[in-house]
Amino acid sequence: MRRPFVAGNWKMNTTLAGGQQLAxxxxxxxxxxxxxxxxxxxxxxxxxxxxxxxxxxxxxxxAQNAYFAKxxxxxxxxxxxxxxxIGCNWVVLGHSERRQFFGDTDELINKKINAVxxxxxxxxxxxxxxxAERQSNQTEAVLDKQLTGGLAGIDAAHMAKIVIAYEPVWxxxxxxxxxxxxxxxxxxxxRQWLAKRYNQGVADGVRIQYGGSVKADNAQELLSQPxxxxxxxxxxxxxxxxxxxxxxxxxxxxxxx
Ligand code: PEP
Numbered sequence: 001m002r003r004p005f006v007a008g009n010w011k012m013n014t015t016l017a018g019g020q021q022l023a024x025x026x027x028x029x030x031x032x033x034x035x036x037x038x039x040x041x042x043x044x045x046x047x048x049x050x051x052x053x054x055x056x057x058x059x060x061x062x063a064q065n066a067y068f069a070k071x072x073x074x075x076x077x078x079x080x081x082x083x084x085x086i087g088c089n090w091v092v093l094g095h096s097e098r099r100q101f102f103g104d105t106d107e108l109i110n111k112k113i114n115a116v117x118x119x120x121x122x123x124x125x126x127x128x129x130x131x132a133e134r135q136s137n138q139t140e141a142v143l144d145k146q147l148t149g150g151l152a153g154i155d156a157a158h159m160a161k162i163v164i165a166y167e168p169v170w171x172x173x174x175x176x177x178x179x180x181x182x183x184x185x186x187x188x189x190x191r192q193w194l195a196k197r198y199n200q201g202v203a204d205g206v207r208i209q210y211g212g213s214v215k216a217d218n219a220q221e222l223l224s225q226p227x228x229x230x231x232x233x234x235x236x237x238x239x240x241x242x243x244x245x246x247x248x249x250x251x252x253x254x255x256x257x
Contacts (some may be wrong), residue, residue, distance in 0.1 A: 001257070002204075002205070002206075002207050002229045003034070003035075003036065003037055003207070003229075003254065004036045004037070004207075004223060004229055004230040004250040004251075004253060004254050005036070005037040005038075005039070005163055005207050005209060005229060005230035006036060006037070006038050006039075006209075006230050006231050006233065006246055006247050006250045007038070007039040007040070007041060007060075007062060007090070007092075007124060007165075007209065007230070007231070007232050007233065007237075008026075008039070008040045008041060008233050008234075008237025008238075008243055009041045009062075009064060009092060009095070009211075009232055009233065009234050009237060010040065010041060010042045010043060010064075010237060010238060011043075011064065011097070011234060012043055013043075013238055014042065014043070014046065014238065016045075016046055016049060019042050019043075019046045019049070019050050019053075020046075020049055020050060020052075020053040021053075022040075022238070022239070022240060022243075023040055023042070023050045023053035023054050023059070024053045024054075024055075025240035025244070026038065026040060026054075026057075026059055026240065026243065026244070026247075027053065027054045027055055027057035027059050028057075029240075029244050029247060030057050030058055030059050030247065031057055031058070032056070032057065032058050033058060033251075034058055035251050035254050035255070036230075036247060036250040036251050036254050037058075037060065037230070038058070038059045038060065038247055039059060039060035039061065039062045039089065039090050040054070040059060040060075040061065040062065040237070041061075041062035041063065041064050041090070041092055041124075042061075043064070044063065044064075044078060047061060047063065047083070047086055047087075047088060048086050048087075051086065051087045060089040060090055060122075061087055061088050061089055061090070062088060062089065062090030062091060062092055062122075062124065063078070063083045063088050063090070063091045063092070064091075064092050064095070065078070065091070065092065065093070065095075065098060065112075066078055066079065066080045066083055066091045066093070066112055066115065066116060067079055067080075067112070067115070068080075068108075068111040068112045068114065068115040069115075070115075079115075080115045080116050080118070080119045080121060081119055083119075083121065084119045084120075084121055088121060089121060089122055090121060090122045090123070090124055090163075091112075091116045091121055091122070091123055091124070092124045092126065092165075092232075093109050093112050093113055093116065093123055093124070093125055093126070093150075094109040094125050094126040094127060094146070094150055095126045095167070096126065096128055096167060096169045096172060097172075100169075105149075106145065106146055106148075106149025106150055106152075107149060109125070109149070109150045110149060110150050110151070110152050110153070110154075113125060113150060113151070113154065113162070114153070114154070116161075117154070117158050117161055117162075120161070121161070122161050122162070122163065123161060123162045123163065124163050124164075124165050124209070124232060125150055125151075125162055125163065125164050125165065126164075126165040126167050126211070126232070127142075127143055127146040127147060127150070127164060127165070127166060127167070127190070128142075128143075128146075128165075128166055128167040128168045128169050128172075128211075128212075129142040129143065129168055129169065129170075130142075130169045130170065131169065131170035134168065134170065139168075139186060139189075140186075140189050143166075143186065143189060143190060143193070144193065147164075147190065147193055147197070148197075151197070156198045156199060156201075156202050159194070159198060159202045159205070159206055160205065162206060163206070163207045163208075163209060163230075164190055164206060164207070164208045164209070165208075165209040165210075165211050165232040166183065166186050166187055166190060166208055166209070166210055166211070167210075167211035167212050167232060168182075168186070168212050170212075171211075171212025171213050172211065172212050172213070172234065173213070173234055173235060174212075174213060175213050176212075176213060177212055177213040177214065177215075177218050177222070178210070178212055178222075180221050180222055180224070180225050180228075183210045183222055183225055183228055184225040184226065184227055184228065187208045187210065187225065187227035187228055188226075188227050190208055190227075191203045191204075191206075191208065191227050194206055207229035207230060208227060208228065208229050209228075209229060209230040209231055209232045210222050210223075210225075210228050210230075210231055210232070211231060211232035211233065211234070213235070213236075214231040214232075214233045214236060214246060215236045215242065215246070216236065216242055216245035216246055216249070219231060219245070219246040219249035219250070220249040220252065220253065223249055223250055223253040224253050224256075224257070226257075230250060231246060231250070233246055
């Protein structure tokens with residue numbers, strides 16, 4: 001059974017104090033429970049403080065990006081080793097905003113994934129199609145290209161450290177959510193892709209999160225889909241009032257799937 005995984009991507013939001021309060025509220029809710037994996041991904045400058053606010057809870061800490069080199073003259077970049085040193089467990093890679101605004105290509109994402117795996121941290125690897133690509137029936141071709149490029153050269157053993165987030169770009173931050181059927185269909189495609197590229201064991205083990213306007217009122221239905229193993233949440237991860245019900249929905253689903 002795949003343990004549901006709910007992660008909050010705070011993007012370039014919150015203040016230091018607000019982030020600490022939010023993290024403390026999530027930690028208080030989750031405590032040491034491991035029914036569902038929960039992680040928060042604050043902006044880089046807040047990682048250390050948020051880590052402290054998470055205390056001894058089981059809530060994981062994720063970074064929203066990393067660079068592939070270990071160190072050197074890369075102004076403005078952050079190495080995976082640095083993230084590991086301050087207690088990060090996860091790195092989000094391939095987010096559509098990185099692809100769209102910062103030129104992250106499949107090849108670059110692949111190098112970053114390898115760098116994260118080399119430090120033995122977990123990867124949340126985002127894939128997903130644009131609206132025009134969905135409308136022209138390119139969804140599966142786009143997912144195939146992103147998965148093939150992002151996971152190039154990565155062997156089956158390393159897939160244990162990778163979570164895939166299916167995030168249709170047209171649903172991110174728009175308030176438009178993929179229907180449960182649309183999400184399930186894309187997740188099933190990804191799982192079948194993993195079975196072909198690796199083997200059934202890898203396909204059965206890799207968690208596939210859905211991301212795109214997940215909210216308290218749609219989480220349960222999305223998370224109940226057989227191949228939806230959690231959520232990567234943007235906007236609704238920014239307040240405890242909105243994020244905690246999503247965690248609770250995942251806990252309920254974990255008990256019934
Ligand atoms: C995201 O950016 O990963 C995301 C899913 O955002 P939102 O939940 O705001 O659509």
